[in-house]
Amino acid sequence: ELKVEQNPLFLSMQEGKNYTIYCNYSTTSDRLYWYRQDPGKSLESLFVLLSNGAVKQEGRLMASLDTKARLSTLHITAAVHDLSATYFCAVEGRRDDKIIFGKGTRLHILP
Amino acid sequence: NAGVTQTPKFRVLKTGQSMTLLCAQDMNHEYMYWYRQDPGMGLRLIHYSVGEGTTAKGEVPDGYNVSRLKKQNFLLGLESAAPSQTSVYFCASSYEQIGNQPQHFGDGTRLSIL
Numbered sequence: 001e002l003k004v005e006q007n008p009l010f011l012s013m014q015e016g017k018n019y020t021i022y023c024n025y026s027t028t029s030d031r032l033y034w035y036r037q038d039p040g041k042s043l044e045s046l047f048v049l050l051s052n053g054a055v056k057q058e059g060r061l062m063a064s065l066d067t068k069a070r071l072s073t074l075h076i077t078a079a080v081h082d083l084s085a086t087y088f089c090a091v092e093g094r095r096d097d098k099i100i101f102g103k104g105t106r107l108h109i110l111p
Numbered sequence: 112n113a114g115v116t117q118t119p120k121f122r123v124l125k126t127g128q129s130m131t132l133l134c135a136q137d138m139n140h141e142y143m144y145w146y147r148q149d150p151g152m153g154l155r156l157i158h159y160s161v162g163e164g165t166t167a168k169g170e171v172p173d174g175y176n177v178s179r180l181k182k183q184n185f186l187l188g189l190e191s192a193a194p195s196q197t198s199v200y201f202c203a204s205s206y207e208q209i210g211n212q213p214q215h216f217g218d219g220t221r222l223s224i225l
Binding site: 006009033035041042043045048088090096097098099100101102103104 | 142144146151152153154155156159161167169170201203212213214215216217218219
């Protein structure tokens with residue numbers, strides 16, 4: 001059964017700092033997604049990672065995927081207050097079509 | 112472009128009442144999903160569908176039923192609402208399991224069961 005774990009679940013950091021959010025999953029998958037959610041809002045797609053070694057970057061966010069380690073990271077560079085949100089990773093199981101989410105990382109960036 | 116539309120946006124029910132949440136997408140997506148979001152729990156998959164006329168159970172299917180009679184619509188039913196079903200419900204849709212497109216989410220339905 002596919003399980004997805006994110007850590008940390010809560011992160012408070014200063015503007016200008018770098019940090020990494022981790023997403024581990026339990027079964028083989030080649031497809032991983034990162035989403036952002038602002039309070040009271042829906043989910044916004046950030047990245048789609050489709051193969052081992054995939055790296056995607058958008059602004060101060062960079063996501064990578066290591067399918068052998070079953071690990072994805074979301075790296076934040078020189079954080080700014082506007083990046084405060086909850087970030088979710090989601091993994092698509094290879095054997096079925098389920099997409100399972102992690103519990104989310106609530107990121108609070110102090111101005 | 113409407114994308115994924117959920118109705119209603121808010122609803123309050125009494126325990127034991129029934130209701131249906133509607134999800135409609137205009138992107139010709141094959142796959143559709145229903146999730147519930149509770150504080151500290153992330154999104155949990157209730158049921159999903161890989162095409163018209165098909166449905167499958169997700170992580171937390173008990174107490175819910177679904178139907179996909181038309182490709183563009185995915186209905187989530189609560190036959191006898193319970194307070195534990197108080198949650199925010201999100202519908203999502205996507206293309207088939209090829210390509211590099213993410214799920215598209217609706218704005219959510221906030222459901223309270225008294």
